[in-house]
Amino acid sequence: xxDMTQYIGPRLGGVANKxxxxxxSARLGIRMATPFTLVLCALIGLAAVVAVYRLLFxxxxxxxxNDFWPWGLWIGFDVxxxxxxxxxxxxxxxxxxxxxWKKYRCIVRASILNAFFGxxxxxxxxxxxxxxxxxxxxxxxxxxxxxxxxxxxxxLVLYLSTLATESSPMVFEKLGWQRxxxxxxxxxxxxxxxxxxxxxxxxxxxxANYLIVPGxxxxxxxxxxxxxxxxxxxxxxxLAIVSFETLLTGKVFRHRVPREVVEGLAxxxxxxxxxxxxxxxxxxxxxxxIGAALxxxxxxxxxLIEMTVGVIMPLAMLSFRSVRTNLERIFAVDILVILGVxxxxxxxxxxxxxxxxxxxxxxxxxxxxxxxxxVGMIAFAILGFKVCAKYLPLFPEEGHH
Amino acid sequence: xxxxxxxxxxGVAGGGLLLxxxxxxxxxxxxxxLPPQAVGLLYDATLCIGCKSCMVNCKVHNxxxxxxxxxxxxxxxxxESKGLQGSDGIWDAPRxxxxxxxxxxxxxxxxxxxxxxxxxxxxxxxxxxxxxxxxPACVSVCPAGAFRKDPENGSVYYLxxxxxxxxxxxxxxxxxxxxxxxxSAWPEVRKCQLCRHRYAEGKYSACAEFCPTGATxxxxxxxxxxxxxxxxxxxxxxxxxxxxQTVTSRERxxxxxxxxxxxxxxxxxxxxxxxxxxxxVSFELLGFSRNIPRFDLPSLTWAYIAKILWILGGVFxxxxxxxxxxxxxxxxx
Ligand code: SF4
Ligand code: SF4
Ligand code: SF4
Numbered sequence: 163x164x165d166m167t168q169y170i171g172p173r174l175g176g177v178a179n180k181x182x183x184x185x186x187s188a189r190l191g192i193r194m195a196t197p198f199t200l201v202l203c204a205l206i207g208l209a210a211v212v213a214v215y216r217l218l219f220x221x222x223x224x225x226x227x228n229d230f231w232p233w234g235l236w237i238g239f240d241v242x243x244x245x246x247x248x249x250x251x252x253x254x255x256x257x258x259x260x261x262x263w264k265k266y267r268c269i270v271r272a273s274i275l276n277a278f279f280g281x282x283x284x285x286x287x288x289x290x291x292x293x294x295x296x297x298x299x300x301x302x303x304x305x306x307x308x309x310x311x312x313x314x315x316x317x318l319v320l321y322l323s324t325l326a327t328e329s330s331p332m333v334f335e336k337l338g339w340q341r342x343x344x345x346x347x348x349x350x351x352x353x354x355x356x357x358x359x360x361x362x363x364x365x366x367x368x369x370a371n372y373l374i375v376p377g378x379x380x381x382x383x384x385x386x387x388x389x390x391x392x393x394x395x396x397x398x399x400x401l402a403i404v405s406f407e408t409l410l411t412g413k414v415f416r417h418r419v420p421r422e423v424v425e426g427l428a429x430x431x432x433x434x435x436x437x438x439x440x441x442x443x444x445x446x447x448x449x450x451x452i453g454a455a456l457x458x459x460x461x462x463x464x465x466l467i468e469m470t471v472g473v474i475m476p477l478a479m480l481s482f483r484s485v486r487t488n489l490e491r492i493f494a495v496d497i498l499v500i501l502g503v504x505x506x507x508x509x510x511x512x513x514x515x516x517x518x519x520x521x522x523x524x525x526x527x528x529x530x531x532x533x534x535x536x537v538g539m540i541a542f543a544i545l546g547f548k549v550c551a552k553y554l555p556l557f558p559e560e561g562h563h
Numbered sequence: 564x565x566x567x568x569x570x571x572x573x574g575v576a577g578g579g580l581l582l583x584x585x586x587x588x589x590x591x592x593x594x595x596x597l598p599p600q601a602v603g604l605l606y607d608a609t610l611c612i613g614c615k616s617c618m619v620n621c622k623v624h625n626x627x628x629x630x631x632x633x634x635x636x637x638x639x640x641x642x643e644s645k646g647l648q649g650s651d652g653i654w655d656a657p658r659x660x661x662x663x664x665x666x667x668x669x670x671x672x673x674x675x676x677x678x679x680x681x682x683x684x685x686x687x688x689x690x691x692x693x694x695x696x697x698x699p700a701c702v703s704v705c706p707a708g709a710f711r712k713d714p715e716n717g718s719v720y721y722l723x724x725x726x727x728x729x730x731x732x733x734x735x736x737x738x739x740x741x742x743x744x745x746x747s748a749w750p751e752v753r754k755c756q757l758c759r760h761r762y763a764e765g766k767y768s769a770c771a772e773f774c775p776t777g778a779t780x781x782x783x784x785x786x787x788x789x790x791x792x793x794x795x796x797x798x799x800x801x802x803x804x805x806x807x808q809t810v811t812s813r814e815r816x817x818x819x820x821x822x823x824x825x826x827x828x829x830x831x832x833x834x835x836x837x838x839x840x841x842x843x844v845s846f847e848l849l850g851f852s853r854n855i856p857r858f859d860l861p862s863l864t865w866a867y868i869a870k871i872l873w874i875l876g877g878v879f880x881x882x883x884x885x886x887x888x889x890x891x892x893x894x895x896x
Contacts, residue, residue, distance in 0.1 A: 229743060256882075292729045297727055362874060370864060373867060374735045377852060
């Protein structure tokens with residue numbers, strides 16, 4: 163490792179040296195100089211070019227969005243999906259800090275960091291999605307309490323700060339700034355409770371965004387409980403993501419997976435998933451009717467895929483003890499849930515308005531630039547997570563606390 | 564980790580206080596009452612001859628300072644001549660409402676298109692523009708308060724300086740009215756603002772002023788409603804003196820009452836709109852969705868928003884209580 167004090171002076175250099183010291187993760191064996199990292203960097207670079215192009219020439223030039231289809235991939239995937247994927251953090255943080263379930267302490271940092279990147283993805287994408295990016299802060303000072311979007315904006319900023327606060331002990335610990343560390347830790351439980359409240363609201367308010375479009379969003383998804391559909395499915399997804407990530411880091415880094423943790427997450431997924439299924443079936447039966455899902459239409463099929471992949475198959479699998487106790491099978495369930503819930507967000511955010519939009523004369527499929535930006539944002543999240551795993555005490559060793 | 568109970572409670576209380584005092588006096592929920600001096604338009608499709616005089620004059624009279632299409636340094640109205648050969652930019656041929664077009668006359672045709680205002684083998688004209696809802700979805704959803712409803716005359720207008728360009732207004736408007744300047748790097752949202760910039764000069768909506776047949780008339784909403792209902796009550800074929808330009812105008816044109824269908828559009832749609840429409844062909848066929856709720860849309864979101872403070876409070880109290888219980892043994896650490 164280079165000695166940074168040679169380059170930027172003793173003070174800054176000392177801090178940099180401490181930050182760049184990767185001995186904390188030595189036992190994980192994370193290698194940065196890999197082809198995979200290069201691919202990620204290339205994707206991020208491409209996305210950056212698209213972002214600049216979009217800022218210079220406008221949304222019309224960069225995307226296929228139009229007056230009939232004002233929201234597309236960036237909202238449907240990056241914002242709705244990115245935020246939903248971040249739901250694991252408040253669950254695990256709440257379980258550890260409020261419920262005092264010590265078992266999950268070993269994954270609390272990773273899931274918070276993961277959520278931080280999920281929210282960052284949402285925040286950067288929405289900044290580029292709004293046409294007047296440089297005044298995106300307006301809602302924060304121009305309160306308009308009738309607007310769910312205002313609520314969403316407020317939550318986004320508050321929760322990103324909360325997540326940063328919740329993650330900061332890792333950095334202070336690394337730097338050895340004991341006083342600051344104590345100071346932050348003093349507020350930790352308050353921050354966690356605040357984070358839980360914000361998350362419950364934020365996850366549901368993304369669904370509440372669509373309450374005002376009963377005539378546009380297909381009845382397959384529209385219903386008065388949409389905010390709570392979003393909340394419950396986000397919880398299911400959040401658990402799946404945390405479990406997925408725990409297993410994945412166990413595979414690619416040299417990191418022992420605490421077995422009972424993953425099994426606990428799987429049980430959680432099963433309970434929440436069952437509740438979600440009841441909610442969805444109730445809505446289907448009392449709302450558009452089962453026929454609407456089975457009529458072979460484009461939207462009906464999307465609905466069926468979403469439910470089969472994301473809810474029915476995972477629940478069927480989890481109902482077997484042999485699945486719930488087998489890490490490989492749990493991994494497969496995680497992937498199904500992730501795909502299914504992400505499809506749900508895109509169904510609500512993109513496809514669900516298609517019948518209305520087509521009637522009005524609109525058509526939409528994401529442009530290449532929209533896709534490049536989204537892919538680049540995902541690459542950014544993966545790389546960011548990897549860098550943090552290498553340089554920060556992300557997985558405290560057993561008995562560390 | 565060492566957290567004393569007292570410090571922790573201090574932190575929680577501080578956060579709560581910050582939330583409570585940080586709330587500026589935000590405007591309360593969207594009203595469902597017709598404003599006292601509400602004005603609007605009545606468009607009677609059976610009188611419209613499709614001359615598009617309203618479109619031309621809407622564009623001209625809104626491209627002046629204060630108008631809904633005006634931009635600094637604008638020399639001529641924003642004509643849409645894309646795809647027209649040899650137009651020299653002076654022809655206007657919009658096909659849809661757009662960032663450059665606030666109202667549009669379209670034609671309905673069926674079969675041989677012989678008889679006006681008939682659904683089968685007939686034709687009809689219709690006008691699309693903002694209907695100036697009594698409880699506008701666009702106003703309620705805008706996170707920056709860029710859309711406003713005038714508390715006196717009820718016109719729904721737009722303040723570009725506040726807009727962040729999120730297009731939630733486009734998604735939320737049940738009639739698909741607001742349009743975006745997609746080709747701009749600093750886009751604005753465009754829609755009819757009922758020519759509110761002309762009221763100070765004693766003028767009224769340009770489309771009504773320049774409508775030669777009385778198909779579009781301007782007036783107080785209460786008068787317009789009466790006028791529309793009166794026409795509906797009369798037997799088709801009765802001779803009637805239709806007012807021209809404004810509902811109270813003395814200039815009248817005598818014509819037969821047509822066979823209206825569907826009643827007055829805008830009386831109940833989304834809780835009522837200030838612009839009203841009458842037609843001889845069902846609104847469904849003219850592209851006005853039947854799928855429009857009969858109540859004010861903002862109430863749908865308000866039901867959710869009203870719960871937020873309760874949830875926040877509940878989680879704080881509940882979370883603190885649970886934390887106290889689960890951390891009993893570690894007390895005073
Ligand atoms: S018609 Fe649409 S744009 Fe006009 S006031 Fe109603 S919601 Fe707003
Ligand atoms: S695009 Fe502008 S006017 Fe429309 S909702 Fe967003 S901020 Fe408000
Ligand atoms: S009221 Fe004014 S802005 Fe609206 S359509 Fe008529 S002329 Fe155009």
